[in-house]
Amino acid sequence: MTTSELTPPQAQDEVARKSGRDGSGRRRLLGAGKQLHGGPVTYVVLAVLAFVSLAPLLWTVVASSRTNQRLAETPPPLWIGGNLFKNLQTAWEEGGLGTAMVNSTIVAGTITVGTVLFSTLAGFAFAKLRFRFSNTLLLLTIGTMMIPPQLAVVPLYLWMSELGWSNQLQTVILPTLVSAFGTFFMRQYLVQALPSELIEAARVDGASSLRIVWHVVFPAARPAMAVLGLLTFVMAWNDFLWPIIALNQQNPTVQVALNSLGTGYVPDQAVIMAGALLGTLPLLIAFLLFGKQIVGGIMQGAIKG
Amino acid sequence: MTSSKQALAHSASSADAAPGSQPGAARRAHGRGTPPPGPGSWRSRLYRWDMKASPYAFIAPFFIFFGAFGLVPLLYTAWYSLHNVQLSNLDQQTWVGLDNYENLLSSDFFWGALQNTFTIGVISTVPQLVMAIGIAHLLNYKLRGSTMWRVVMLTPYATSVAAATLVFVLLYSWDGGMINWLLHFVGVDPVNWRESTWGSQFAVSSIVIWRWTGYNALIYLAAMQAIPADLYESASLDGANRWQQFRHVTIPMLRPTILFTVVVSTIGATQLFGEPLLFGGVSGSKGGSEHQYQTLGLYMYDQGWIIGNLGKASAIAWTMFLILLIVAAVNLLITRRLRKSR
Numbered sequence: 001m002t003t004s005e006l007t008p009p010q011a012q013d014e015v016a017r018k019s020g021r022d023g024s025g026r027r028r029l030l031g032a033g034k035q036l037h038g039g040p041v042t043y044v045v046l047a048v049l050a051f052v053s054l055a056p057l058l059w060t061v062v063a064s065s066r067t068n069q070r071l072a073e074t075p076p077p078l079w080i081g082g083n084l085f086k087n088l089q090t091a092w093e094e095g096g097l098g099t100a101m102v103n104s105t106i107v108a109g110t111i112t113v114g115t116v117l118f119s120t121l122a123g124f125a126f127a128k129l130r131f132r133f134s135n136t137l138l139l140l141t142i143g144t145m146m147i148p149p150q151l152a153v154v155p156l157y158l159w160m161s162e163l164g165w166s167n168q169l170q171t172v173i174l175p176t177l178v179s180a181f182g183t184f185f186m187r188q189y190l191v192q193a194l195p196s197e198l199i200e201a202a203r204v205d206g207a208s209s210l211r212i213v214w215h216v217v218f219p220a221a222r223p224a225m226a227v228l229g230l231l232t233f234v235m236a237w238n239d240f241l242w243p244i245i246a247l248n249q250q251n252p253t254v255q256v257a258l259n260s261l262g263t264g265y266v267p268d269q270a271v272i273m274a275g276a277l278l279g280t281l282p283l284l285i286a287f288l289l290f291g292k293q294i295v296g297g298i299m300q301g302a303i304k305g
Numbered sequence: 306m307t308s309s310k311q312a313l314a315h316s317a318s319s320a321d322a323a324p325g326s327q328p329g330a331a332r333r334a335h336g337r338g339t340p341p342p343g344p345g346s347w348r349s350r351l352y353r354w355d356m357k358a359s360p361y362a363f364i365a366p367f368f369i370f371f372g373a374f375g376l377v378p379l380l381y382t383a384w385y386s387l388h389n390v391q392l393s394n395l396d397q398q399t400w401v402g403l404d405n406y407e408n409l410l411s412s413d414f415f416w417g418a419l420q421n422t423f424t425i426g427v428i429s430t431v432p433q434l435v436m437a438i439g440i441a442h443l444l445n446y447k448l449r450g451s452t453m454w455r456v457v458m459l460t461p462y463a464t465s466v467a468a469a470t471l472v473f474v475l476l477y478s479w480d481g482g483m484i485n486w487l488l489h490f491v492g493v494d495p496v497n498w499r500e501s502t503w504g505s506q507f508a509v510s511s512i513v514i515w516r517w518t519g520y521n522a523l524i525y526l527a528a529m530q531a532i533p534a535d536l537y538e539s540a541s542l543d544g545a546n547r548w549q550q551f552r553h554v555t556i557p558m559l560r561p562t563i564l565f566t567v568v569v570s571t572i573g574a575t576q577l578f579g580e581p582l583l584f585g586g587v588s589g590s591k592g593g594s595e596h597q598y599q600t601l602g603l604y605m606y607d608q609g610w611i612i613g614n615l616g617k618a619s620a621i622a623w624t625m626f627l628i629l630l631i632v633a634a635v636n637l638l639i640t641r642r643l644r645k646s647r
Contacts, residue, residue: 042446056476148626151382254465255467262583263586280468284463291455295523296461301322
């Protein structure tokens, strides 16, 4: 899947037309609008900015490989030491990161599946189906994005305690299972990417709505579903406020475990850094593999938003 | 959920029973035109019911989940904010009217948190968005490895609040911290990033800036690519240089996107919580020894789950919401002004 696939076909044509060229090749499409070449200065400035973006992460690796004592000395270490695996192991065992990784995978995985599925269904309805109040309901959906999560945490905490769900993963999963952003994102994609004639043809054939969803909507939505899935996974994995309130150290997600590493009394900074590294590693790997798609997804969500 | 499963079962069995369709050929029959159901038959009634009900069934999960876990709690938070609810004794909730709010408004810590939220919000949002526009402008040039640059700029977004803050805590540490060590090279005295007010607020802001600048740059880049090329062509025909083109074509065309990012960043800044919590380490929920970087989000967490006064925490949450609404209204007014003045 390439980034150009993420842009609905019509939009691609438009971009190609605007750029005034034949529009062949992905780079032309992406670079459309302005055709100025970056000079050496551009590259130098970008390289500096790229270094600023990556330096804290690279340095985390360095710090994870040192001893606590060495980290307190001046000058700070600039190169890898010999303690990386020892520190990773300590963080894994003492920081409870093993359980946390499993929990985070379950939580973020479930939230991703739910969000993508529900967003696609609702997005399809808003994009292609006619029903009463559809515009009002769509506006309402978008409006809910304005409501900060802080406004729900006290009652949620009380109810989950009453249900005996404190410290259980469903407490974190359920309130995050749907997404207004996701719904809107899928709607904007499907408006263009799914030709209405296809749905009408299927209707004429007597296909039920669920049949249409399965055989027409899902295939058409697949690229956007993949992107929404990646974005949701990143968000769910990194979610902080609610998991910290809802879960404790005995059954943490990665963020809860990192919070207790950082605000606890663990004096070993190198181990804390190893924990931070471990907690970020899954997403960094995802970024290496799917960075292009994530970038494309954010840009597409932005154009339409 | 059950009803939609039944509908699925119905449609599957009815497809199998369709005239002329053989097992295995159902897909082809579906594509080739099974005759539309005649009026009056139960199939056509089912079909019409399906047409009518399915849109609501498709959007239902969002509204059910959002209602149960977003809207209803929102109202209950208002209810709890008028009660004395203690974490240590959840069953006993007594009506106290506006006491929690009065308590809040007479608390120095609340006003301090409000001010800190505002200051940290401004010094994290403004540089972040200005830099993001600059970066987007650079990324908009034709570049070798353009995707790679974008991915690299976005990498901090993949780092969680917790991980990023833990790393920055160490970078900012008084002794042996990387930042003070680098400052030493340019002849600046070490800064106490934890204890000094402006130092700690700057440090907390820098974490926000680091994590979100690349994300905003991509949003601006997307908007820049939607600007028609002829605008630049005619500008350059008029003799505008690159800087003038940037000022008089790019920035005005980006105005809606800029407003969008300002609103989103403002909402984010109002809710700032994780960065100051972890930046403070053991005294995290207090926002430092002097509460010097305690934000409203942190204040709510501290009052609710550290001190254990959930009623007051609810009052803080609702106050935050009201502040957000005021901010949104001010934003709207400014936009109107801008539009009129154009």
